Amino acid sequence: MSANSIDEAERLTWHREPASEPLDDNDEALRLVRQMIRSGERGPLVDLLKRWDPVDVMQMLVRLRLKQARKLFQWLPANPSIKVIAELRPEFRAVLMEESTLEQFRDILAGLDPEDATEMLNDFPDDMAEALAQRLPDVEDIASRQSYADDSAGRIMARKFVALPAALTIDEAVSQIRADADRIRKVFTVYVLDDSGRLVGTVELGKLLLAREGATLGDIMNRDFIAVSADTDQEEVLRLARKRDMRTVPVIDGDGHLIGRVTPKQLTRIASEEATEDMLLMSGVSSEAKADDTVLRIVRGRLPWLLAGLIGASIAASVVGSFEDQLAKAAILAAFIPVTMSMAGNAGLQASAVAVQGLATGTLWSGEIGYRLFKEFLAALFNGAVAGCILAGLTMLASLIIPIADPVHLALATSLSLLCVTTIAAMVGATIPIVLDKLGIDPAMATGVFITSSNDVLGVLVFFLMATAFYLG
Structure with a gap:
């Protein structure tokens, strides 16, 4: 290592990065760390990082390429490795681990309390977690914890009280x-x-x-x-x-x-995990999805949800196709299909999100379900009426600019359909999570693809029935 490089390393510092985005000031530090890893300068780099705060080391690690992060982690001794591992998010811990780092992880886990070691083992693949657990001093205690089901109180409980x-x-x-x-x-x-x-x-x-x-x-x-x-x-x-x-x-x-x-630490972690899982399910993504998933795992996790959405969209298209004669008589109706489907999907998602949140936090009591649904009905009715009136006004305004046959009846049909669609979609969105919860199924699965697709179908059907009755009849 040259004298200039040594001087650079001595001056190397890391500015604590906010949660929102990395800092450009750390780019030079990253460049020098990468250079020292490539040239195999283990001693000087480890001596330097020992003086850093573990949080800063963690932030630097996750900005390196995975291959470099693994190599650097192998270089670090048990201390500060234990502190760095404690600061890493669970998904990053598992990514850092490979066969060559197993021995180092054994040393790290041996320095932790059994409950902390068990929590960390939960982030590893099953075969590697078992291999690690068998070589730890508290193997019986850890094995006892792992005998409980995943996500159970026995798996996460602390035994010091x-x-x-x-x-x-x-x-x-x-x-x-x-x-x-x-x-x-x-x-x-x-x-x-x-x-x-x-x-x-x-x-x-x-x-x-x-x-x-x-x-x-x-x-x-x-x-x-x-x-x-x-x-x-x-x-x-x-x-x-x-x-x-x-x-x-x-x-x-x-x-x-x-x-x-x-x-309290475990309760906070559970809240974070459940919120993340619900967010993924509501977005139509498998709850097991991780940022470092392979292409195959990404496909396996997302394709079933996309296919479910495709089935729903196909049914909605079939409904539209069954009203081919009505579209032939009045092509203007096609312009309102996206509006109807969008309103139905949004109303359903809003209602389902509130229902899922109430069920997750325990604020939705069994005795209040009927009252909650009634409030959802009244709110959806009001929202649908306002949206319908606005759409009717826009339709009448458009008729002054472009020729529209019988704009009054078209405005009546579209506004009434919007009123009905919004109300039905909100009731479906509020009810399905409650029904799934009673059946023991995660209510978050009700949102996203399923409610959006079902409400698209209902929305299109209601729209064409209203158009047939009030505009083409």
């Missing part, structure tokens, strides 16, 4: 918590157990510190608590936590014994 007998006084409880402070890390809730070790109540840390002198945990504990089994789906855990405003959720076995807790 504060659980104390109900007979303990406040002073005794505080002393016990202080004694275990290094092992416990963060404490939000104290779990209270009976003589048999079963969970009987919870005490928030603030309430514990403000309790009267001489009181016991049993005196101040909250008996109206929510606990979940290890097999509970993580989405249900998140829904319960939001509904009851819980920071942590206890996990119990079949006998009521406390076996773990879902932490």
